Amino acid sequence: MSEAHSGVVAHQFDDAQQQQETASLGMWSFLITEVMMFGALFTGYAYYKTLFPEAYFEGSRHLDYRIGAINTAVLICSSLTMALAVHAAQISKRKATIVFLLLTILLGSIFLGVKVFEYSDKFEHNLVPGRNFSLDAYDETVNPRNVELFFCFYFIMTGLHAAHMIIGITILGILVILAWRHRFSSEYHAPVEMTGLYWHFVDIVWIYLFPFLYLIGRG
Amino acid sequence: MFSDFPIFPEVASTIAGRVDALYFFIAAVGTFFFTLISVLVLVFAIKYRRRSEDERPAPVHGSLQLELVWTIIPLILALVMFAWGANLYVDMYSPPGNALNIYVVGKQWMWKIQHPEGNREINELHVPIGTPVKLIMTSEDVIHSFYVPAFRMKMDVLPGRYTSAWFEATKPGKYHLFCAEYCGTKHSEMIGSVYAMEPTEYQDWLSRTSASSASMAEAGEELFAQLGCPTCHASDSGARGPALAGLYGSTVNLMTGETTTADDSYIRNSIIDPTSQITQGYAPLMPTYKGQVNEEDLLKLIAYIKSLALDSSHSVATEDSTKGPLESNE
């Protein structure tokens, strides 16, 4: 890491390197808290799955795995464009940075758009937990109330994930503005890197969500 | 009332004295260490008080031996407490096979108790001394907890499932019954009394106070017929539902391939959520009776089904049979 003073070393740091390492440790620590947060939800999910495996499989069959697969591909591509944006910032390529950031925003927005489509589809089919929940056609051995539990976790986990995506996209938008204003270069690009870490994490959460929600009970 | 300053509640069950003994042991160990630390601190505070401003104490930084001693000795003592307590705990939750089953339903804000003979009580529980009593409990709403300090007995009471605890009263008397899990407005009024009596007095009380003469199993049999259960649960081979004689306590093969034990919870689930555990070889035809039977009705039906022995057909038991060891404690 370059140690040149670029005038952006905050007063509490001795040099740019300390600032960079500190930011990195801070973001990793934050991501660990996110692991604990999503972990709690995965734990609740897993607990009920051991109690009602058939109901979970039934619920999963009501999700369209092809749409889920498309979204997974979209998100993985967005991680690629994010990594390219970080790289571009590291080598002071301002235009490339902006382009890749915008592409990441675009892909992230596509993901969210698909989710909106999925959610409204669930709403139409009365699969939103609560008073109006009902299954139209299902395996008779399964208790529809237990399937409702599956959908509770479906909505809460993908909803929390989507909230993280929205926050991520917002931050990316801010980065685009800052990049436009020549803020990033090989000397200072920590915000882009840190956002990259965050974005990859959100991607990894989805990579766990996809099989656990869409692919169980198939095959 | 102000003159005696009690430390222990009455010792009124077989387990109570053992709990107090362990309590005493922990208190003794605790008192020893507390006294040791307090005395040392006091002595040091006085003996080593600062006598002049430029006093410089000798550097004493540490001692591995001392650290090991005061790590290992407390650890051993704590593990003794653990082992003693775990042993006691296992006994507290392992009811003897011949325990008298009494059923408890908790709801905001009262305890409803049903004896197998049919006697019902509200906020009171009469039991004989010298007989192990197993309480099978559920809640109609929120989590409650059945607590009898004199017996040193407590168990949470949950909605949607059965929990159980047991005790053997040793001393006749009237003892507090408390709800020990906060449950709303009148949590502190969800209290009552447990009356432990000599066995003969208990029998007297039973016969004296049973308003309805039907035992729980008899009442259950009546409900069973009313709800139309015999239509499918008949004893002929082409019946739509499995025969229930001898079911209680047996191992059941489910449609999913798993096996389970037919305990109180299993039977309760079969009535209100039948599709969750269809027996192998049968179609998922049984409708749910949720909403048609309340928790007390469920207990009566269970008492009836418990009474169905393998070689008899629909004979009504006069006494609740117990198959303690096979029941799970969920």
Added chain:
Amino acid sequence: MSNTALTEPAENYLTAGYGLKSWLLTTDHKRIAILYLITITVFFAIGGFFAVLIRMELLTPQGDLVGSDTYNKLFTLHGLVMIFFFLVPSIPAVLGNFLIPIMIGARDLAFPRINLLSWYILVIGGTVSFAVILFGGVDTGWTFYTPYSSTYSKTSVSLVAIGVFITGFSSILTGLNFAVTIHKMRAPGMTWFRLPLFVWAHYATSLIMLLGTPVVAIAILLVLLERVFGVGIFDPALGGDPVLFQHLFWFYSHPAVYIMILPSMGVISELVCCFTRKRVFGYSFIAFSSLAIAVLGFLVWGHHMFVSSQSIYAGMVFSVLTMLVAIPSAIKVFNWTATMYKGSISYETPMMYTFGFVGLFAIGGLTGLFLGTLGVDVHVHDTYFVVAHFHYIMVGGAIMGYLGGLHFWWPKITGRLYNEAWAKLSAVLIFIGFNLTFFPQFLVGYLGMPRRYHVYPEEFQIFHVLSTAGASLLAVAYVFPTFYLIYSFFKGEKAGANPWGATGLEWQVPSPPTTFNFETTPVVTEEAYEYSKREAQVV
């Protein structure tokens, strides 16, 4: 270290800018500490007010002061406010914020703006939770057990859940800030094993804040969703399990109690060394015991659930682990006691609080053994025995440590000395009042009096009379420091840089410190607590 730099500087952190904006938009860790001090004192007064009402009601067996619903709201709010808005922030947010950067030789925390954000989050979360009082309060108990909280309670559970959820982020961000700061911002020569034990304690605390808080955030979020949308995650009617909530809740809430006591233990380590003029006995044992408590603390949550219908085998695992987690705390107490051996002991107020802490924490910790022992816990779970146990630790332990630390570092924070006579008197009265309040509760708990009871059988009254008498004394005694400390801020004798003759970098800078703490980054060459090697000058 030369003396000449310690003449009072022209400007210190208090005088560097006046006006509300300079305080509300500050990024100086010391000013943020003051903001926290004011905030948590307000919350303490609120929580304490509820406690006074509770004790007054419990003077008589009947429910004659307030109705049952009101009483249930009082103990719920007392618990919520005291735990989430007073104890969890207290030492870390006030003393930790102020001292950690200075103790390690840094100019500020790693993330000063996030530090300020943490404070705002606490204030917002507290306001939201407190607004609940306008909407009729909340009566679930601070533990929010389902299905009462998710389905049956008719009070503003959702609003409080949102408030607590928000507040959790304050804790997470503070923990993150401290952990990263301690890793990355230590001055040259300040190795891990030269750190003051106060810093070790806060490092361990930060780990717990980071790892535990997100889980309770989810637990509360799930209750909120169940309440608002009627989804049945904890509803048995859907196959949901109310006990799952208890697991998710206690997975955080047990480590949370270590969040509340570890910093206090860190304070005591500092006080013991200064007022015995000795390096602490067993430095590395105390340092590692803090880490051990943090790690083991995550493994014992099920000891709150021995009678919850959890399997008895799970109960046994949790019980044996609970015994293990007790040991590091015992090691600390023994080491502090050994530090006093052949020391040079003086009796200033901070040392009075130290003596009090050792005694009261010993009782609190030892009574934890009763609760961790399965066979006994069945009897005392959910009784006043538990209430007494945790108040001995939280109040007798954590608050005594907080007050001791506040008095010790008051001259550094404000540049003033408080009136020693009043301070000593308060410490003694607090000690007496506290014991009178809570010791009878052990006895009435073992007799079988359940907790959260509005009315109770007459035979328990004598214990409650004693307890309320103690609480009255305690309440009055707690008010004294507010007066003499505030008085000292304006009229107290000016303090030099090191009025106690203590070691540690914080005593090498002026009282009060300047905004950036150090003119030049210090280089550390000696071990912690080197009382024997140097002339510990009183300046």
